[in-house]
Amino acid sequence: MITCLIIDDEPFARDELATQLAEAPDIEIVGQCGNAIEAMQAITRLQPDLVFLDIQMPRISGMELIAMLDPATMPRVVFVTAFDEFAVQAFDRHAFDYLLKPVDEQRLQQTLEKVRRDLRPQAVTALAPSRLEHLPCYSGQKLKVVAVKEVEYVFSDLSGVHVATAGEQVHTHMTLKVIEEKTPLVRCHRQYLVAPGAIAEIEVLEAGAELTTRAGARVPVSRRYLKPLKQLFGFH
Structure with a gap:
């Protein structure tokens, strides 16, 4: 059974695609998501084999979502887009496949046949932006889009990865590795990343150091990481 997740901010589009996929006996729809934050949580929790991903979504686009995923655990991605065929050609060679809206039944069947034949990993991260402007986060039942420029530091512990701004601390399903690669935050500890602009002072201690952010x-x-952090500000 091939598990799949449908990600689209339009409920009608999700339901229509789900109805078409329901006719395939070897395709199991494990979830539907209306935005990138829900999608991050679902991909982490469900680990689907296949994702049908709308490119044009508000706040965090489908391409930005791809940039937030760990390439090592990337599901196969079929882009679903309203772009014309000429625009699609620009990313066709990177994607596992793509579908144009409204989704044609015959074209969908071709995609599913391709999925059944080919289970190799794909390098769709070549399409993703090199830098992220937002991080998909959550706090309890609230989904939050946190601007990277507002982040003071990020850290991980046994309960997951946490994003701290001057005013609050929330959680994310992104990994420290991906956040380090896709944002200006720098490593200061095995479990911590910090925004250089958020550092107010660095206190050197016997066993390392401790920094204070502008929010305290x-x-x-x-x-x-002490030496490269000091060099970042011109200290030796």
Whole structure:
């Protein structure tokens, strides 16, 4: 059974595609998402084999969502788009496949046949933006879109990955590795990333160091990352 997730901000489009997919006996729809934050949570939790992803979504686009995923666990992605065929050609060679809206039944069947034949990983991250402007986060039942420029630091512990701004601390399903690669945040500790602009002072200690953010938070700095962090500000 091939598990799939449908991601589209238009409920009608999701339902229509789900109805078409329901006719395939070997395709199991494990969920539907209306935005990128819900999608991040669902992909992490459900680990689908296949994702049908709308490119044009509000706040965080389908392409930005791709940039937020860990390439090592990337599902196969079929882009669903209203772009014309000429625009689609620009990313056709990177995607597993694409569908134009409204989705044609015969074209969908061709995509499913391709999925059944080919289960190799794909390099769709070549399409993703190199830098992220937002992080998809959540706090309890609230879904939040946090601007990267508002983030002071990010850290991980046994309960997951946490994003701290000057005013609140929320959670994200993104990994520290992807956040480090896709944002200006820098590593200061094995479990911490910090925004250089949020650093107010660095205190050197016997076993490493500790920095204070402009909002007053205390963040550990390990010996390994102390020198490059000091050099970032011109200290030797």
